[in-house]
Amino acid sequence: MSRTIVIGGGLAGLAAAVRLAEGGEQVTLIEATRAGGGRARSFVDGASGREYDNGQHLMMGCYRETLAFLRAIGSEDGIYFQRNLQVDMARPGGERIALKCPPLPAPLHLATGLLTMRGVGPLHKAAALRAGLLLAGEVKRPDDNETCDAWLRRLGQTAGIRHVFWEPLIWGVLNDDPLVASAAMLMAVLERAFMSTRDASRLGVPRVPLSRLYVDQALSTLRQRGAELHLGASVRSLTLRDGAVTGVVLRSGEELEADRVITTVPPHAFLDVLPEKWHSHPVFADIGRLQSSPIVNFWVVVDRAPFTDVPFLGLVNSPIHWLFNRSMIEGESGGEALLNCTISAARGAVADSVESLADLFRGEMARFFPSWRGYEIRHFKVIKEKRATISHAAGTYNWRPETVSPIRGLFMAGDWVRTGLPATIESAVQSGHEAAAAAIEARSAS
Ligand SMILES: Cc1cc2nc3c(=O)[nH]c(=O)nc-3n(C[C@H](O)[C@H](O)[C@H](O)COP(=O)(O)OP(=O)(O)OC[C@H]3O[C@@H](n4cnc5c(N)ncnc54)[C@H](O)[C@@H]3O)c2cc1C
Known part of the structure; x- marks a missing residue:
């Protein structure tokens, strides 16, 4: 046989x-x-008794093969999908920036989302729109030898729009530094996520481990x-x-x-x-x-959540890239909260001790959530995936x-x-x- x-x-x-x-x-x-x-994968942590993922995983609506696999194994209900793409970011001090895409056909949904982005000046929005128009107009595509940084400069992207849109996107989807990462790889994601259908750009978060x-x-x-x-x-x-x-x-x-x-x-x-x-x-x-590129995650149990209005939040110009309110995602409310913090392409953090990473967490929380004083950390778990992905240099x-x-x-x-x-x-x-x-x-x- x-x-x-x-x-x-x-x-x-x-x-x-x-x-x-x-x-x-x-x-x-x-x-x-x-x-x-x-x-x-997920596993039960002996110290807290909680089931943790080895790292927070996000999906996008354009993950067609993954959705087919989930259907084949009867697991498609295990993902919470946004209705429309929405990404919220916080600046030090707490000011919020929100990219909210309306229910319009792609790529108009993204163009409108960028134009109405709260907390970003008109020059920076104009730069992002220029990139969108250039993409739609098929100007010279990046080849695999061009870095994201060189490509963004070629498209006249301002520091303002890089910090709140491009860089979080690049660190997140390529797990690498824009100075190193291939612009052609970024383009592959942009095309699938933003240039096909509106649903393709929605983000999905697992509801279960x-x-x-x-x-x-x-x-x-x-x-x-x-x-x-x-x-x-x-x-x-x-x-x-x-x-x-x-x-x-x-x-x-x-x-x-x-x-x-x-x-x-x-x-x-x-x-x-x-x-x-x-x-x-x-x-x-x-x-x-x-080469490989690491990802470091912290799972933190705190006596109360620093934010409850959105399920996850990007931190602008922080070594901690994303914060997820896992309690909210898993449908728990009130009381202590489980947070996940993700550091992508974490070459600078992967060798740090748990104590110094806990220090980093406390410092960044104080910087981004000034009103969140006197909180208590009840459990702090670090997961270092040294070979999280290949480097897309x-x-x-x-x-x-x-x-x-x-x-x-x-x-x-x-x-x-x-x-x-x-x-x-x-x-x-x-x-x-x-x-x-x-x-x-x-x-x-x-
Ligand atoms: C912390 C973290 C966060 C991530 N976040 C995201 C995200 O948000 N979104 C996203 O899309 N992707 C994310 N990824 C990437 C995603 O997890 C991987 O791309 C995917 O899981 C890789 O699957 P794979 O089957 O190719 O490889 P692997 O998962 O590495 O599977 C290979 C398997 O082979 C087994 N194996 C190895 N050697 C042998 C051997 N000799 N004999 C038998 N078995 C062997 C291993 O035990 C392993 O189970 C993340 C990855 C990490 C680590």
Whole structure:
């Protein structure tokens, strides 16, 4: 009987396995941890007894593949979606800036939102509109060698609009510094989110912990469809014969055979399982050059919420980029509040001690919420994801491999392969779906 092995039970692996199982394939999923979920997971924290995500995850309405995956596993109700794009930011001292897009067709909704943005002067709004008009008019597109910073300067973007619109967007979606990040990658997001339909730009926040949203439901769908699950089992190596993949060897020494293998593990883990003699193949040779970019999250229980009017708030010119009122998102009201704070591309914070990060939190809260005095921090948990995503530095896109590999029967997936998107949930799920489609096509052709 023909069989496909999927290595990795993060979003890419789960999406690939569910798609294969739906297509009638015999699937074996091998995941190194017992719980799965990879970089989008939740766990129960022993000290507080609360279930925390490894980091706050946002989605957008343009995450088409992710929404299809959520439907396939019966989990689409687990996301709270805005009706229309709305992003609120706070300046030091507490002044608010709000981007509220009205229910108009795209990209008019964004243009109107920018024009009516509270707390931003007319010169800065005019600069943002100019960028929008240039985008719509197809002026010279950035290529992958141009940084976001160079591109924003080319489009005459003022510091004022960069601080409240472009930079939070770039740090958030590319998880990298605008001075480094590729403008072509940003453009890929702008096109999907802002230039197609109004719904595409809406933001979505999970209402439930990530493992309940994605992982448990996907694993139970796979069990129902008869997939073979090896959780807590790690692949040591791919096995190859005559330029074709024939299966995998686990760290335990067990060998599993397959006609096709989909790998969804991150770049460094892929190089560990790829036999040495393939490392210099042109398709794989640049993978080791991909760098990673960290994300640091704090989960903070405080005696009362610093804000209750919006579910999340960006902090302008702060090392802490976003604050989420998780209690509000999860439908709890009054009493103590659970906050999540996110620092993207956190190279400057990743080595800091918990005490110094707690100090940073207290200092920033005092700076942004002057009226919020005398609060009590009841619990403070730091999660550092050192390899949260690959770095989308300009000039690195072509280092990412395509779905179909030069090894017959081996297909590449994971948020970091060449999906045309930055490394996000959507890139992971899209890559899994594309690899599953390629594996099904290969089976039909053989
Ligand atoms: C803190 C944080 C916040 C984020 N926020 C957002 C956000 O707001 N929006 C967004 O769209 N994206 C966000 N992301 C990115 C998103 O989480 C990832 O793009 C996505 O989860 C990657 O999924 P993946 O399946 O490609 O890889 P992974 O999740 O890394 O899955 C790979 C799996 O392979 C397993 N594995 C590794 N080696 C082996 C082996 N040898 N054998 C067997 N199994 C193996 C691992 O255990 C892992 O489960 C965030 C990421 C982090 C870390």
